[in-house]
Amino acid sequence: MSARTLPLLFLNLGGEMLYILDQRLRAQSIPGEKARKVMNDIISTMFNRKFMEELFKPQDLYSKKALNQASMDKLYDLMTMAFKYQVLLCPRPRDILLVTFNHLDAIKDFISNSPGILNQVDETFRRLIETYNPLSDGEFQLIRQTLLIFFQDMHIRVSIFLKDKVQNSNGRFVLPTSGPVPWGTEVPGLIRIFNHKGVEVKRAEFTTAGNYVTPQREGSFELYGDRVLKLGTNMYSVTRPVETHMSGSSKDLASQAKENIAPNPLAKEELNFLARLLGGLDIQKPAGGESGFRLNLFTTDEEEEHAAQTRPEELSYKVINIEATQEPARRAELSRILGELDVAEPRPGSAEKGEDLLALMDGL
Amino acid sequence: MPYRRQRSLALRCSSSALYNNLAVLCPPRGAAAAFGAVHGSSLSLLPGEGPARQLQARGGGSALSTPLLTQAAWCELPSRVLLVLTSQRGVQVRLGGPGGPWGALGAHSVFARGIAAAGGRFICVGTSFGAVLVFDIPPKGTNVTLSEVLEQHRDPITDIAAEQGQAPDGAGDLVTADDCGTLCLWSSGEEFTLLGKIPGSGCTCSSVALWNGIVAAGYGNGQIRLWEAGSGRIRAQLSAHARWIYALDLAPLTGKLLSGAEDSFVHVWKLSRDPDTDDIEVQHCHAECVTDTQVCGARFCDPAGDTFAVTGYDLSEILCYGPA
Known part of the structure; x- marks a missing residue:
C-alpha cells in the first residue's frame, strides 16, 4: 500500500491534538501568556526540521506495542475518530491534502509572536506541497485506502459528532446523499449516447434518490488560500467540550476485538511521539525532575482508573517503536531523532507547567 | 425490473476500502x-456450505509485517477453479480445493492488483508498475509458469476483465485498466496480442468489464463510459455516481451492468445494441442506496443478473438483493 501515508497521518492527528489542547486551555481560563507558551513549545517540537526530513521519506507503517493509559486512549479516540471522519468524507482522495492544509492553517494561527516557529511550519507546508501536489488521483486514492485500513473497525462514539448528527449511535458516520458533488464530477442523472463515429446522437436522463448540486469552486492547494473544504478545521470551542462515549459495554468491545483474528498491521506509531510531546505520561521520567505534565481527559483520577480497567486490553492504544519494513537504518534514524526530542523536553520551569496542565486536563 | 434486499450474510471481519472488493463464485444451478x-x-x-472463515495472507516477510491484501477473485477455467489473492507483495493462488496447497507467484512488484482468467488456461494479474503478468495454469497439478509479461501500461494496474459474451472479430477478449484511465485491449492465446489502446485522461479507471465487444469502464469521477472494443471509440457516457466508482459487474446472459461507488449507491443498467444502427442503448433499471456505506464491492450472483450482492467499507456483511 502507499508508503506516503505517515506525514499526512502525523500532521492531521497532530492538528486534532492541538485543537483539543487549545480548547482545554481556553475552557480552563489559563492565563494567556502561559497558554501561548505551551502552544508555541509543542508546535515548535512537532515541526522540528530533522524530524520532518525523516518523516517525509517514503516508508511503511508498522509498530511494536506496549501498554498505555486511559487518558491517552481517550485523546487518541478523539484524534483518530476526527481524522477518520475527515478521510472518509473528503470528496475526492486529493482533498486529504486540503484537510491537512486546514490543520496547518489553524496551527499557524495558534503560534503567537514567534516568526521562527512560523517558519518551521511554513517549511513543512512547502515540503508537503512539493511532495504531494504532483501525485496522481490514483496515488491519492491509495493513500486514502491505506489510511482507511488504519482506521478500520473503529466505531467509537464522539459526543460532538452525535450532537451534530454526523455520527449514528452505532458509531458509523452519516454519509450525505445531497449537497455539492466533488470538483470535477458531474451531478448524476445524464446518459449520453454516441454513434460509431463518436458523435453524440442521443441524451437520456435518469433519477436517483440523491439530491446533488454542482460545486462552486475548487479549494486552494497553495501555501495561502481559501481551502473551501471545511473538513479539518477546528470543531471544538469553549462551549463544545471534548468528550467521548464508549460504544457499547466493555464486554461487547472485548468480544469485538477478539473477532479480529488479524490485528491491524498498520499501527499508531507516531502517536507515541505526540504523546511524548504532551508530557511524561508513562514514558521514561528524567532523573530527579518532574516529568513535564500529565494529560488527563477524565474528571477525576478514579474515573480515569475505572476507564483503564474496563477498557479491554486489545482496544488500548499502544506505544511504538518505528518499524519501517524496508530500511532498518532509516527507522533507527527516525527513532534516534524522536529520542533526542524527548530528552530535550524537560526545560527549566517544566515542573510548574506540568502542574498547570495536570489541573487543566483534570477539569474535563 | 426492481430489486429488493433479501438477506444479509455475516462476515467474520469487515471489508476494506479496495476496488472490486467482493468475490462471488456462482455454482451450477441449485447450490449456494x-x-x-x-x-x-x-x-x-x-x-x-459450512461456516464463515478467515484466510490469512501468506507471509513473505517477518511475522510482524503480514502483507495487506489488495484483491481476491475466483478464476474459473474450464479445467479448474482457482482462488487468487493479490497483496502488497505479489500474488497467491490456491491450487487445490479448500485446504489445498498455495502457490506464490512473481512477487517483485510493490503491489499486485487486478485479477482475471483468460483464454481458457491463463490467469492475468496486474502490478503497481503497470506490467500484467500472464500465468499458464496446467489442467491439474501445481506446475504454474509465468508465460508472458505484458508491458503497455505506465501506471499501476487497477482491474482486468475478460470477455463475458461473444467477442466480435478483431475486438479482443481481454481488457486491462490503470490508475490514469488508460485501457488496453488484448487477444489472449499462446502469445497475447495488443489490439488497441484507449489513452486515459488522468482520471483513474477503477473497474472494467467486457461484453460482446463493449468495454464498460468505471472512473474516479463517478462516470461510466462504454467503449467500442474494436475501434476504441466512445459509445456512451453515463454520469452515474456522485463519487469514486469502486465496482462494476456484467451479467453475460442479459447485458445488465452493475455499478457501486463511494456515494453509497448501487445502480443496475441494461446494455443492448440497436440491430439496425448498431448503436449501443443504455437503460437505467434500478437505484439502491446502501445507507451510510461506501460501497467497495458489488457483483451479480447469477448469469442473468437477477440477483446481486454488495459490501462496503467497515461493513461486516454481504447484502444480497433479488427480484422484488
Whole structure:
C-alpha cells in the first residue's frame, strides 16, 4: 500500500491534538501568556526540521506495542475518530491534502509572536506541497485506502459528532446523499449516447434518490488560500467540550476485538511521539525532575482508573517503536531523532507547567 | 425490473476500502454461492456450505509485517477453479480445493492488483508498475509458469476483465485498466496480442468489464463510459455516481451492468445494441442506496443478473438483493 501515508497521518492527528489542547486551555481560563507558551513549545517540537526530513521519506507503517493509559486512549479516540471522519468524507482522495492544509492553517494561527516557529511550519507546508501536489488521483486514492485500513473497525462514539448528527449511535458516520458533488464530477442523472463515429446522437436522463448540486469552486492547494473544504478545521470551542462515549459495554468491545483474528498491521506509531510531546505520561521520567505534565481527559483520577480497567486490553492504544519494513537504518534514524526530542523536553520551569496542565486536563 | 434486499450474510471481519472488493463464485444451478471480501491482511470467506472463515495472507516477510491484501477473485477455467489473492507483495493462488496447497507467484512488484482468467488456461494479474503478468495454469497439478509479461501500461494496474459474451472479430477478449484511465485491449492465446489502446485522461479507471465487444469502464469521477472494443471509440457516457466508482459487474446472459461507488449507491443498467444502427442503448433499471456505506464491492450472483450482492467499507456483511 502507499508508503506516503505517515506525514499526512502525523500532521492531521497532530492538528486534532492541538485543537483539543487549545480548547482545554481556553475552557480552563489559563492565563494567556502561559497558554501561548505551551502552544508555541509543542508546535515548535512537532515541526522540528530533522524530524520532518525523516518523516517525509517514503516508508511503511508498522509498530511494536506496549501498554498505555486511559487518558491517552481517550485523546487518541478523539484524534483518530476526527481524522477518520475527515478521510472518509473528503470528496475526492486529493482533498486529504486540503484537510491537512486546514490543520496547518489553524496551527499557524495558534503560534503567537514567534516568526521562527512560523517558519518551521511554513517549511513543512512547502515540503508537503512539493511532495504531494504532483501525485496522481490514483496515488491519492491509495493513500486514502491505506489510511482507511488504519482506521478500520473503529466505531467509537464522539459526543460532538452525535450532537451534530454526523455520527449514528452505532458509531458509523452519516454519509450525505445531497449537497455539492466533488470538483470535477458531474451531478448524476445524464446518459449520453454516441454513434460509431463518436458523435453524440442521443441524451437520456435518469433519477436517483440523491439530491446533488454542482460545486462552486475548487479549494486552494497553495501555501495561502481559501481551502473551501471545511473538513479539518477546528470543531471544538469553549462551549463544545471534548468528550467521548464508549460504544457499547466493555464486554461487547472485548468480544469485538477478539473477532479480529488479524490485528491491524498498520499501527499508531507516531502517536507515541505526540504523546511524548504532551508530557511524561508513562514514558521514561528524567532523573530527579518532574516529568513535564500529565494529560488527563477524565474528571477525576478514579474515573480515569475505572476507564483503564474496563477498557479491554486489545482496544488500548499502544506505544511504538518505528518499524519501517524496508530500511532498518532509516527507522533507527527516525527513532534516534524522536529520542533526542524527548530528552530535550524537560526545560527549566517544566515542573510548574506540568502542574498547570495536570489541573487543566483534570477539569474535563 | 426492481430489486429488493433479501438477506444479509455475516462476515467474520469487515471489508476494506479496495476496488472490486467482493468475490462471488456462482455454482451450477441449485447450490449456494460462495463469497469473499478482503479485510486488511486476510480474506473473509463465506463458502457455499459450512461456516464463515478467515484466510490469512501468506507471509513473505517477518511475522510482524503480514502483507495487506489488495484483491481476491475466483478464476474459473474450464479445467479448474482457482482462488487468487493479490497483496502488497505479489500474488497467491490456491491450487487445490479448500485446504489445498498455495502457490506464490512473481512477487517483485510493490503491489499486485487486478485479477482475471483468460483464454481458457491463463490467469492475468496486474502490478503497481503497470506490467500484467500472464500465468499458464496446467489442467491439474501445481506446475504454474509465468508465460508472458505484458508491458503497455505506465501506471499501476487497477482491474482486468475478460470477455463475458461473444467477442466480435478483431475486438479482443481481454481488457486491462490503470490508475490514469488508460485501457488496453488484448487477444489472449499462446502469445497475447495488443489490439488497441484507449489513452486515459488522468482520471483513474477503477473497474472494467467486457461484453460482446463493449468495454464498460468505471472512473474516479463517478462516470461510466462504454467503449467500442474494436475501434476504441466512445459509445456512451453515463454520469452515474456522485463519487469514486469502486465496482462494476456484467451479467453475460442479459447485458445488465452493475455499478457501486463511494456515494453509497448501487445502480443496475441494461446494455443492448440497436440491430439496425448498431448503436449501443443504455437503460437505467434500478437505484439502491446502501445507507451510510461506501460501497467497495458489488457483483451479480447469477448469469442473468437477477440477483446481486454488495459490501462496503467497515461493513461486516454481504447484502444480497433479488427480484422484488
